[in-house]
Amino acid sequence: MTQRNADVRAALDFHAATRYWRAGTGTGDERLVMGTPPDVESAIWEEDRSLEPYPFKVYETLEPIAIPREFTPSALPALLTVSADGTAPGGDVVPDLAALARIARFSNGLLDRTVTVRGTTITYRTAGGTGARYHLELYFVCADLPGLAAGVYHYAAHDHSLRRVRSGDVRAALVAATGGEPAVAAAPVVLAVTSTFWRNAWRYKARAYRHTFWDAGTSLSQALAVAASAGLPTELVLGFADQEVNDVLGVDGVREATVALCALGRGGASAPSVEALPPVDLPVRPVSPREVTFPAIPAMHLASSLATGAEAADWRSATTAAAGPEPAGPLTALDPLPDHALPPEPVEDVVLRRRSTRNYDTDAELGFRDFSTLLDRSSRAYGAEVRPPLDCYLIVNAVEGLTPGVYLHHPARGAVELLRAGDFRADAARIAVGQEYCADAHVNAYWLADLGPLLERYGNRGYRAAQLTSALQAGKLHLGAHALGLGAVGSTSADDEVVEFFSPHAAGKTYLFVTVFGVRRPRTAPPRR
Structure with a gap:
């Protein structure tokens, strides 16, 4: 039996066993656990510091x-x-x-x-x-x-x-x-x-x-x-x-x-x-x-x-439907910078000053052209024998000209679709297990996948490919944010809360990765509210 046609329970069971959950009554005793209730365990090990690995x-x-x-x-x-x-x-x-x-x-x-x-x-x-x-x-x-x-x-x-x-x-x-x-x-x-x-x-x-x-x-x-x-x-x-x-x-x-x-x-x-x-x-x-x-x-x-x-060779010969879901909500066309207008700073300099940004300017809006450029540049095709189809959901908190709300990026259309309007800053922090910088960030970008057809075509190895591809696209976005003088950082999320938040549109999908980005808070600014 080839990997492509193998039993995919291994991938599904592994994902279930490594889900993050918030356990507790919500009265100050919440903690992060891993697994699928009732089979959960502490999310962090580090039980013996004498074993701390040499890096x-x-x-x-x-x-x-x-x-x-x-x-x-x-x-x-x-x-x-x-x-x-x-x-x-x-x-x-x-x-x-x-x-x-x-x-x-x-x-x-x-x-x-x-x-x-x-x-x-x-x-x-x-x-x-x-x-x-x-x-x-x-x-x-x-x-x-x-x-x-x-x-x-x-x-x-x-x-x-x-x-x-x-x-x-x-x-x-x-x-x-x-x-x-x-x-x-x-x-x-x-x-x-x-x-x-x-x-x-x-x-x-x-x-x-x-x-x-x-x-x-x-x-x-x-x-x-x-x-x-x-x-x-x-x-x-x-x-x-x-x-x-x-x-x-x-x-x-x-x-x-x-x-x-x-x-x-x-x-x-x-x-x-x-x-x-x-x-x-x-x-x-x-x-x-x-x-x-x-x-x-x-x-x-x-x-x-x-x-x-x-x-x-057999594994890579599989194909998946590249077309994303048909939009049902209002579409906003993106307006990315053309090649000749991109900031001239080379990638080496951007890499050396890259940071994990956790402080965002809640008094400023992210420019729509910067927003457009980041989505456009990070989602373009690159050389790869397999590129699993992923969906990029967005919580937009403060982008120039965009109604705050939940969006889906449609790369092939060069547009974002409004799924639900509203102020979701509190939800952004909640599904990020209480990390407030997700509420302050101008945009939260979540990559999800429909593992059913993906695993059917690529077997358990499709799970590897989906996880790596989501982070690769997020890495491109992170570099792009710094090239534009902005900030970005990867985050932690409670898996099922992410899917529930983006449902019904995301019902049945699987959370893979998240990156938040936006305008950095000036060093001279007063402490965050």
């Missing part, structure tokens, strides 16, 4: 390979690269070492900002991560490149360097694992994103598996934009034989596993055939003195895995 993967015996640290800003506006479609002019486009260093730095590198939580100092990354519990690793599988010999390289974020895990050109193994995916076959470099689940699960338990794809989507939104700024064609690939790819990278597929691939560039030398690869046996610094396994994570990962390249 980096460190190969103890591999010498670091120096890579560029300083980068000339690209010439394209950030919003142009955020909305790039992944294509490039014909001919060979082969990245060099500097291009890989740039992509790694601006999608999973370190910032010069830290936070101390209960005695632990955490250094922020260039891409946001849930709770700053960073768990992603980047690997490059490449041919001979200008400045870098063929091999498999791990990007070490802690010292901004590469370490060679394998020597030689083994790209053919990835071609086989993806079932001959054309973009992978033509790419001189394939970027692989892995997650070490425990590094996030230490805080978030089994829900960390959702965060795996949220954080991967956020990181990839920046990797795609940086690649576009360098003129590199890209294609995101989510269908692959999991263990075959893990074996290429030398990861076990249980504690650390590949969650996404991205073809970078086009052309150059063809991938030579490869024999069976020897296992990678390299000592790695322990993440913790010991690790706690939350069984739902390995169970869901196994249930959504593909065994062969043939299964991967």
